[in-house]
Amino acid sequence: MSTKPAREAASAWPEAASASPAAVGEPDWTSFSVVIPTYQRRDVACEAVRALGRVDYPGAIELIVVVDGSTDGTPDALAAITCPFPCRIVVQQNAGASAARNRGAAEAANDVILFLDDDMMCDPNLLREHARRYSSGADAVIGETPIDPASPAGFLADSVARWTACSAVQSPLSPFDIFTGQLSVRRSVFEQVGGFDPVFTSGSAFGSEDADFGARLLAEHDVHHAALALSFQRYVVGPREYRNRAERAVAAHLQFIRKYPQLARDLFERKGVGRPMVRWIYRPLSRIPFVPKAIAGLAVRAAEVGLGTRLRSNRALARFFSGACSLAYWTELRRSGWFPFSNKVLVLCYHAIRDEDDPLLGRFSVQPKRFEQQLDALADRGFTFITPAQLIAFLESSAPLPRRPVLLTFDDGYAELIDLARGVLRPRAIEGIAFIVTGTDSNEWDQAYGARPVDLMTREQLRELGALGIEVASHSRTHGEMQLMDEAELEAEAAGSIGDLVRDGLPRPRFFAYPYGATNRASRSAVGRAGFLAAFGLKQSRLQHSNDRFDLPRVIVLASDKGGKFRAKTAAPRLFNLFVRARRNLGLMFG
Structure with missing residues (x-):
């Protein structure tokens, strides 16, 4: 989190020497405003913008990059990139990804807003695939986000690649299928739905803002899945950030299930609550003070060292790190009063x-x-x-x-x-x-x-x-x-x-x-x-x-x-009531 004062600014991007395709675009092609929020990822964000500049699309495009309080020189690095369509850099004080996306959407002028994460490398046909869905009547479109082969080698990227491969989008779509890494939505629909809720990506919370948006979006609008709309995720998350996200996900999940309690079971089942490892390993370990934190610390150190050696893709190291992060999640859920569940x-x-x-x-x-x-x-x-x-x-x-x-x-x-x-x-x-x-x-x-x-x-x-x-x-x-x-x-x-x-x-x-x-x-x-x-x-x-x-x-x-009477009544109400009735009956018997 940046502690520097806010710098609210909009910088003009250098115009490309050649004319923008939008200038001669066919009127039937959907116009896109691409919004990319970024925080402390200068190099990968620049690569994402360069990849977007290579898209093959005859319609109107504008790019809005919202720099969410970065202190790593991101605005200047982005300003040095030549882009073939109108672009703006918006710099704001750090407020979280949801607030950054909302800020970008507020700046958008075209028919459809395409949200991309700052680590998404676009396929040249990405916008064409989204546009085809809008010509079929879609209100919003999600695509596919496989791992970019250029991601740093190691078990973290390998694990995400395996998870992506086995997490095929099902029909009908659920809120958990909506992923803001690559999501487009008609601007009018975005305004009707109400944008992203900043509570999910600020303070101690991380994540679920896309599922929250998805729940509201799917309730009233037609969302299409475009299997050929590809953006490749350049996965650069390190072990320490990955572990921190696992813990911060709890606060976001609790916000989500308070808002959508009917989806609580689905959410926790996707987290594996019914698996033997959760019941027999993570649940008992989560009760022991200091042990989960010690295991997580050891796993992070082992991962940081291992990723710099030939063990970077070692499955045993991957399982140990993944287990430690899962334990951190269930421990934080217990600390928050939610694990184990009550009936x-x-x-x-x-x-x-x-x-x-x-x-x-x-x-x-x-x-x-x-x-x-x-x-x-x-x-x-x-x-x-x-x-x-x-x-x-x-x-x-x-x-x-x-x-x-x-x-x-x-x-x-x-x-x-x-x-x-x-x-x-x-x-x-x-x-x-x-x-x-x-x-x-x-x-x-x-x-x-x-x-x-x-x-x-x-x-x-x-x-x-x-x-x-x-x-x-x-x-x-x-x-x-x-x-x-x-x-x-x-x-x-x-x-x-x-x-x-x-x-x-x-x-x-x-x-x-x-x-x-x-x-x-x-x-x-x-x-x-x-x-x-x-x-x-x-x-x-x-x-x-x-x-x-x-x-x-x-x-x-x-x-x-x-005092104690209130405590007893709320601790064991049935037993307390039996005691009160028995004492009353004895009083009647013995006067």
């Missing part, structure tokens, strides 16, 4: 988060300071806060979850929840579910028992709540005891609550929570018919995939759940 979820049920003097409401009101302490305690104990989307993916397809997953839910929709979301949950990147009583603007159900009136959130506040990451769901229309209702009343409570929220401009709710946690077969059937994906009661246990989808358990958090 149970702790779902917590909160009501009010405020200081409350009312004796009826006070039992269900957790003080704000204590609530924050509970969040911190859960994080310190290794819990990972998951999203509603991750829960849906788990219920529908057994998607992997972190080692100790927890989901927050809030019943009733009290007005203070919006401030809690702004000031406490959002800064911690915690999402959750708010179950709203849709047919009233205050706690009428509690007032019937003598409680003081308390305001519920307005529809404007509910819309903001959704934007803050708290999904708005239904807690019925009136907070009545649904197990006592007839079919028409159940229909009004379940389907009617959906109508209330949708009519007020809120998203259709996916979840339902039964008032008082009370449910029976008729109420569950009514909720299912209304179209909810899942519903919660208050069985005090962890949620499992095998649970009834319309009677999912939650663990209620009360004002009295302090």
Whole structure:
């Protein structure tokens, strides 16, 4: 990462002595803006530009090279190259490959943007092959990226070559087939999709920005695979950078599966989670302090030495280095709270988060300071806060979850929840579910028992709540005891609550929570018919995939759940509940 101030500049490339083919290009040929982001790879980036200058294409071409904070003289070296088409060098402060690609796309003027990595040596027919696909109606095109024979000899390039050879693109395409090393997309489509997400290639993260872009691209657009569109990868990554990328991939993968939880299983299967080596070697070793780091350090040193000798292509050295990098990945995943995966979820049920003097409401009101302490305690104990989307993916397809997953839910929709979301949950990147009583603007159900009136959130506040990451769901229309209702009343409570929220401009709710946690077969059937994906009661246990989808358990958090009691309840909720019930029964027996 460069620490020098940003240098925002656009430099003119020396014009070629001969006329550009674009000047006499046929009007039927697609025009291309080629964007190459580069960082600290002066020599290979220059070779990539020279190779691009040799393409055989009669249509209009422009080249935009975004120098992403390089300090190795890349801009001056590029400026010395003569190119047969208009070219610009854009220099910016280091912001990561995604931001550099977005910057290049913003500068583009032609119909199609072709993104190339700075180590891609173009085949002369590359643009023709992409253009043929656009004449067939493609919105985007991916090609093939075999290893360049001129890559430095050694097991790293050999390994990438073998992986590329055995990773044939399948039909239909998946997001994991989209590779920004060689990807073209209509400029209008790129703008619709929203560009690349910089979070995947900045800070501690590396990678998955192409799969993220691919997920959004494939959702609505026609992407073609051009098998004859070739760019040869000049693989110059060294052992130390390769190892660092393996560790940094974890942060990117966790960002990706938070965004696309339905793809989590596919991602980890591609990483080999089901292989015996992961289960019997990497998993136990990842638990041992210092050992994975020591192995990785030894592997890097051995690789750096070996690549300078006749052992540069030694398969034993390659296997040792590859294994050490895999161990580094799974160890970092464990450190991040995600390995091994869990098949149970702790779902917590909160009501009010405020200081409350009312004796009826006070039992269900957790003080704000204590609530924050509970969040911190859960994080310190290794819990990972998951999203509603991750829960849906788990219920529908057994998607992997972190080692100790927890989901927050809030019943009733009290007005203070919006401030809690702004000031406490959002800064911690915690999402959750708010179950709203849709047919009233205050706690009428509690007032019937003598409680003081308390305001519920307005529809404007509910819309903001959704934007803050708290999904708005239904807690019925009136907070009545649904197990006592007839079919028409159940229909009004379940389907009617959906109508209330949708009519007020809120998203259709996916979840339902039964008032008082009370449910029976008729109420569950009514909720299912209304179209909810899942519903919660208050069985005090962890949620499992095998649970009834319309009677999912939650663990209620009360004002009295302090310190050790909160820890015990969240550590073993079923056992804790059995203990509480046994103590209550003994108290009744012995007075």
